[in-house]
Amino acid sequence: MKILGIQGSPSASSRSGSLLALAQSRLQGVASNAHVITVRELPAQALLHAQFDHPLIRQALAEVAQAQVVLIATPIYKAAYSGLLKSFLDLLPQDALRGKTVLPLATGGSIAHLLALDYALKPVLSALGARDILDPVFATDAQITQHETLGYAPTPDVVARVDAALQILIDRAEEFERSEEAARERDGLLARLQPKTAAIADPKTWPARDVRWSV
Numbered sequence: 257m258k259i260l261g262i263q264g265s266p267s268a269s270s271r272s273g274s275l276l277a278l279a280q281s282r283l284q285g286v287a288s289n290a291h292v293i294t295v296r297e298l299p300a301q302a303l304l305h306a307q308f309d310h311p312l313i314r315q316a317l318a319e320v321a322q323a324q325v326v327l328i329a330t331p332i333y334k335a336a337y338s339g340l341l342k343s344f345l346d347l348l349p350q351d352a353l354r355g356k357t358v359l360p361l362a363t364g365g366s367i368a369h370l371l372a373l374d375y376a377l378k379p380v381l382s383a384l385g386a387r388d389i390l391d392p393v394f395a396t397d398a399q400i401t402q403h404e405t406l407g408y409a410p411t412p413d414v415v416a417r418v419d420a421a422l423q424i425l426i427d428r429a430e431e432f433e434r435s436e437e438a439a440r441e442r443d444g445l446l447a448r449l450q451p452k453t454a455a456i457a458d459p460k461t462w463p464a465r466d467v468r469w470s471v
């Protein structure tokens with residue numbers, strides 16, 4: 257399972273980033289290729305001028321395309337998600353998130369703008385094709401404490417909420433993988449059946465030797 261994190265805070269030491277780091281560390285062993293796109297490290301001019309052909313932008317877009325699961329971390333800024341995250345989401349092709357399981361992770365100064373994830377972020381994810389958007393994990397600044405070495409560390413109740421969300425995420429992603437496998441098998445079967453079906457559809461193409469009579 258390929259899991260990608262997108263870190264949308266402009267801050268180098270980031271509370272929402274600590275939620276993402278926690279989720280990524282808990283997923284070790286499940287994820288075949290846990291990687292993070294730190295949007296603030298992408299070239300600013302390429303982001304703001306929408307330079308799709310910049311090698312680092314192309315690489316980031318390819319990583320999104322290859323992921324089955326996307327964790328999106330953002331701070332709440334001005335009652336919405338960060339503008340930095342939006343500058344990256346705007347570069348994604350239409351349907352970039354179709355078929356992927358998406359888990360939003362966010363932090364805010366208080367719970368006052370918790371609904372920003374529902375009215376601001378989810379519609380954008382949905383416009384990008386995401387249909388499997390899990391309930392976000394949101395923490396206030398008071399629930400992310402300063403840590404000597406880690407920068408920030410979520411409190412135990414936040415850790416428990418992240419774990420619960422990840423369990424749902426793993427179950428859903430596995431279920432999705434199984435349904436994709438079944439769809440691939442079905443497509444393969446249909447592809448093998450198609451020549452015969454086409455022949456039956458047009459009786460003029462039936463070779464005489466293939467005609468079987470039954471009485």
Ligand SMILES: Cc1cc2nc3c(=O)[nH]c(=O)nc-3n(C[C@H](O)[C@H](O)[C@H](O)COP(=O)(O)O)c2cc1C
Nearest residue numbers: 265270271272331332333334335363364365366369
């Ligand atoms: C420019 C700016 C705007 C903010 N706007 C909001 C807001 O509207 N609502 C809120 O709850 N917190 C707001 N905050 C607080 C941040 O969401 C909060 O500190 C968050 O945890 C920062 O996450 P980060 O460290 O990952 O950047 C704002 C902070 C900044 C710097």
